[in-house]
Amino acid sequence: MLQTPWEYRYAHRTKSMGSSVIRELLKLTEQPDIISFAGGLPAPEVFPLEKFQEACNIVLRESGAQALQYSTTEGYRPLREMIARHTARYGIEVTADNVMITSGSQQALDFIGRLFVNRGDYIVVENPTYLGALQAWNAYGAQYVSVRSDEHGMIVDELEAALRVGPKFIYILPNFQNPTGTTLSLERRKQLVELADKYGVPIVEDDPYGQLRFEGEHLPSVVNVDSQYRGPNGGCYSGNVIYMSTFSKLLAPGLRLAWVIAPPEVTRKIVITKQAADLHTATFNQIVAYEVGKGGFLDEHVKVIRATYKERRDVMLETMAETFPSEVHWTHPEGGMFLWGILPEDMDAAEVLKVALEKKVAFVPGFPFHPNGGGKNTMRLNFSYSKPEDIREGITRLGTTLKELIAKR
Amino acid sequence: MLQTPWEYRYAHRTKSMGSSVIRELLKLTEQPDIISFAGGLPAPEVFPLEKFQEACNIVLRESGAQALQYSTTEGYRPLREMIARHTARYGIEVTADNVMITSGSQQALDFIGRLFVNRGDYIVVENPTYLGALQAWNAYGAQYVSVRSDEHGMIVDELEAALRVGPKFIYILPNFQNPTGTTLSLERRKQLVELADKYGVPIVEDDPYGQLRFEGEHLPSVVNVDSQYRGPNGGCYSGNVIYMSTFSKLLAPGLRLAWVIAPPEVTRKIVITKQAADLHTATFNQIVAYEVGKGGFLDEHVKVIRATYKERRDVMLETMAETFPSEVHWTHPEGGMFLWGILPEDMDAAEVLKVALEKKVAFVPGFPFHPNGGGKNTMRLNFSYSKPEDIREGITRLGTTLKELIAKR
Numbered sequence: 001m002l003q004t005p006w007e008y009r010y011a012h013r014t015k016s017m018g019s020s021v022i023r024e025l026l027k028l029t030e031q032p033d034i035i036s037f038a039g040g041l042p043a044p045e046v047f048p049l050e051k052f053q054e055a056c057n058i059v060l061r062e063s064g065a066q067a068l069q070y071s072t073t074e075g076y077r078p079l080r081e082m083i084a085r086h087t088a089r090y091g092i093e094v095t096a097d098n099v100m101i102t103s104g105s106q107q108a109l110d111f112i113g114r115l116f117v118n119r120g121d122y123i124v125v126e127n128p129t130y131l132g133a134l135q136a137w138n139a140y141g142a143q144y145v146s147v148r149s150d151e152h153g154m155i156v157d158e159l160e161a162a163l164r165v166g167p168k169f170i171y172i173l174p175n176f177q178n179p180t181g182t183t184l185s186l187e188r189r190k191q192l193v194e195l196a197d198k199y200g201v202p203i204v205e206d207d208p209y210g211q212l213r214f215e216g217e218h219l220p221s222v223v224n225v226d227s228q229y230r231g232p233n234g235g236c237y238s239g240n241v242i243y244m245s246t247f248s249k250l251l252a253p254g255l256r257l258a259w260v261i262a263p264p265e266v267t268r269k270i271v272i273t274k275q276a277a278d279l280h281t282a283t284f285n286q287i288v289a290y291e292v293g294k295g296g297f298l299d300e301h302v303k304v305i306r307a308t309y310k311e312r313r314d315v316m317l318e319t320m321a322e323t324f325p326s327e328v329h330w331t332h333p334e335g336g337m338f339l340w341g342i343l344p345e346d347m348d349a350a351e352v353l354k355v356a357l358e359k360k361v362a363f364v365p366g367f368p369f370h371p372n373g374g375g376k377n378t379m380r381l382n383f384s385y386s387k388p389e390d391i392r393e394g395i396t397r398l399g400t401t402l403k404e405l406i407a408k409r
Numbered sequence: 410m411l412q413t414p415w416e417y418r419y420a421h422r423t424k425s426m427g428s429s430v431i432r433e434l435l436k437l438t439e440q441p442d443i444i445s446f447a448g449g450l451p452a453p454e455v456f457p458l459e460k461f462q463e464a465c466n467i468v469l470r471e472s473g474a475q476a477l478q479y480s481t482t483e484g485y486r487p488l489r490e491m492i493a494r495h496t497a498r499y500g501i502e503v504t505a506d507n508v509m510i511t512s513g514s515q516q517a518l519d520f521i522g523r524l525f526v527n528r529g530d531y532i533v534v535e536n537p538t539y540l541g542a543l544q545a546w547n548a549y550g551a552q553y554v555s556v557r558s559d560e561h562g563m564i565v566d567e568l569e570a571a572l573r574v575g576p577k578f579i580y581i582l583p584n585f586q587n588p589t590g591t592t593l594s595l596e597r598r599k600q601l602v603e604l605a606d607k608y609g610v611p612i613v614e615d616d617p618y619g620q621l622r623f624e625g626e627h628l629p630s631v632v633n634v635d636s637q638y639r640g641p642n643g644g645c646y647s648g649n650v651i652y653m654s655t656f657s658k659l660l661a662p663g664l665r666l667a668w669v670i671a672p673p674e675v676t677r678k679i680v681i682t683k684q685a686a687d688l689h690t691a692t693f694n695q696i697v698a699y700e701v702g703k704g705g706f707l708d709e710h711v712k713v714i715r716a717t718y719k720e721r722r723d724v725m726l727e728t729m730a731e732t733f734p735s736e737v738h739w740t741h742p743e744g745g746m747f748l749w750g751i752l753p754e755d756m757d758a759a760e761v762l763k764v765a766l767e768k769k770v771a772f773v774p775g776f777p778f779h780p781n782g783g784g785k786n787t788m789r790l791n792f793s794y795s796k797p798e799d800i801r802e803g804i805t806r807l808g809t810t811l812k813e814l815i816a817k818r
Contacts, residue, residue, distance in 0.1 A: 004611070004649065004672045004675065005609055005610070005648075005649055006525075006611055006648070006651070006671070006672065006675045007674065009525045009577055009578070009611070010524045010525055010678055012527075013523075013524060013525075039479075041478060042478075044475075044477070044478055045474075047474055047477045047478075049469055049474070049477070052473070052477070053465070053466060053469045053470070053473075056462070056465040056466070056469070057462060057465070057466070060458055060461060060462045060465070061462070064456065064461070064462075065453035065454075065456055065458070066453075066663075067663055068453070068456045068461070068661035068662070068663040068664065069451075069453055069456075069661070069662060070449075070657075070662045070663065071663065103687045103690075103691070104687050104688055106687050106688045107686065107687040110686045115419045116419055118421075132685075132688075135684065135685045136686075138685070139523075139682075139685050168418055169418070201414070202413070202414045202415055202418070239413035239414075240413065248479075252478070252693075253478060253479045253692075254475075254476055254478050254480065254692035254693045255477065255693060256512075256688075256689070256690070256691040263413045263415065265413065265415075265416065266415045269419055273548075275544065276515070276519060276545050276548050277515070277516065277519045277686075278519065278665065278687075279513055279515045279541075279665075281665070282512070282664055282691055282694055284661075284663045284664060284694070285691055285693070285694070
């Protein structure tokens with residue numbers, strides 16, 4: 001017998017919910033005294049607390065009644081205009097009508113699933129891809145065509161076969177991808193846009209980390225490449241890309257503020273979806289974010305974040321080079337928050353994690369990022385959250401663990 | 410031809426989205442110079458700006474890094490404990506494990522739809538009922554069995570027939586209902602709980618206004634009545650009610666903070682739903698709300714709100730008595746934010762609104778609150794937002810309009 005009458009009413013929907021291996025594993029990584037590379041948290045040391053406090057005070061003093069009241073579903077207009085101006089700097093012509101605010105990028109992923117995905121629909125994804133997107137779209141019964149990736153991102157040569165399956169859209173994280181840390185090359189961005197045009201399949205571009213480049217040249221975003229493209233199907237195929245980004249990595253994830261850029265008719269539909277889902281994103285948070293960002297503060301602040309993350313990535317890469325066994329390989333991200341480890345094919349990263357946890361160090365096994373199975377021998381390491389000395393210590397422990405396990409095989 | 414490749418991909422889902430009569434009507438009520446009783450906004454004059462500013466400063470000073478970071482999906486534990494303690498005062502034994510935080514009540518309604526409603530499922534509602542709930546559940550293909558209501562809320566004598574349809578759950582707003590302002594009597598609460606037990610149908614209790622009683626005696630909530638009930642089906646049928654309430658009316662809607670109280674196994678499922686939908690509600694807002702509420706401030710603050718709303722309701726009722734034609738009837742709410750007007754049966758409130766807008770006064774026609782049609786001759790009036798002098802002026806204009814229209818028939 002189930003315990004309450006509710007359970008009979010949702011059992012059909014929650015069968016897959018109960019058994020998340022990754023959820024159980026992640027719980028273990030939250031034990032105290034563990035040096036964890038498992039999460040995806042920004043460094044709390046770079047949160048601009050003073051600037052934020054100043055902004056809260058200004059907003060409550062000057063527009064408190066507005067900031068605490070209900071507001072429009074599409075979001076605070078000055079914030080949307082600021083985002084449009086910021087986007088225009090990179091050569092994409094958008095106005096506030098193209099921009100809507102969501103309660104974090106996860107909500108944008110959810111709304112995209114709600115609006116576009118019918119049970120059984122295919123979505124083309126990189127393999128591996130962002131777990132949060134899979135969780136959002138699994139709820140709508142999505143299936144995935146996964147395209148392999150290498151150190152330059154999705155292997156676009158293999159995309160055409162995937163597009164012939166008739167997918168609803170292509171989902172791509174072109175910059176410092178989660179989980180691999182790799183970046184899609186400019187050549188591949190152009191190929192992607194061309195193939196998407198050829199098959200009439202639109203693209204969802206998820207770009208939370210694009211600003212966090214600490215090495216190499218900035219590459220134009222996919223939406224930018226698309227807007228420049230003049231293809232055989234009637235010229236400029238504008239509006240083929242829904243672009244998303246977030247304040248979580250630039251300012252603070254605890255605000256839950258992200259944005260979507262899309263053709264105005266598409267944002268209008270997402271706005272109606274949002275109206276039924278949560279009315280609007282917190283007014284106060286939007287006005288405070290605008291107050292923090294309006295004087296060009298974010299441009300300066302992002303330099304601090306880049307310097308902090310570069311140091312941590314460098315320490316992680318150096319320590320891996322010193323302590324990891326030669327059988328293990330890893331990516332060298334030019335930005336972002338994650339890197340990706342590849343163990344010998346016969347090893348299981350989940351088993352490695354169990355041993356690592358005994359040594360008080362944690363990471364995320366890579367298999368859940370693979371929607372169609374595989375990836376058991378892979379692992380994701382976050383370098384943004386832990387302090388350099390903890391990274392050195394934690395990676396050393398992990399290197400020792402890996403050496404022992406590889407020697408024992 | 411549709412304009413972007415996206416539109417072909419959502420057209421099936423958005424056919425019903427485009428044509429919201431109510432949305433178009435509400436846009437008209439937002440013109441400047443209009444005295445609007447159409448919205449559902451709290452009085453901005455009662456927002457505790459200083460208390461809020463103080464709380465923001467304390468939170469950023471003492472736990473800024475935590476407040477700006479990612480946090481758990483179920484919500485900030487001290488806030489959930491505070492809500493559990495508050496609920497326990499009314500005789501319901503709950504702990505933080507029964508409580509989860511949502512981004513406003515609308516999100517709780519959405520999650521309930523997501524978890525429980527399959528296309529074609531029936532939900533029992535009062536007629537009329539809250540429009541936001543209908544919007545949330547329409548997205549999941551719900552149908553409605555509507556039970557008539559009178560000045561004491563749902564006519565529970567007519568509920569049994571509705572329960573025999575085999576609905577997924579009963580949705581009820583027992584206190585100062587939106588849109589009618591009526592309150593379900595204690596006798597009917599008991600009958601409701603008994604009938605729900607008899608047919609094994611659970612209840613969703615939506616209680617945003619329960620604290621805003623300015624006249625008469627507090628009645629135990631349905632979840633409370635249910636927890637006391639010893640029915641024929643094995644005694645205490647605990648867990649049959651999902652209870653929801655919000656900080657939107659007690660503190661500020663711009664924070665987007667509400668809560669759900671349910672059996673722990675049900676909250677766990679809603680938490681997993683939320684994880685895929687938006688990860689968690691803004692950390693900062695939760696910690697600030699806790700800081701504002703922890704010293705008993707809300708108990709004092711709600712008295713200010715009650716006094717303010719009572720004055721506004723009194724002015725509205727008095728002016729209606731003075732200026733409305735005798736053919737029009739209305740409810741006399743003992744709390745909350747709304748009252749309900751009933752015009753002669755052959756009149757259309759949407760037509761009245763058009764004339765009223767010319768006289769710069771607005772309300773919401775009642776038909777959209779009736780999920781199965783009807784209610785053309787009804788209207789909802791909000792008394793919480795406008796200042797007393799504006800209420801007097803606006804209601805006088807509306808009374809004049811109604812007298813003219815009734816004379817012209």
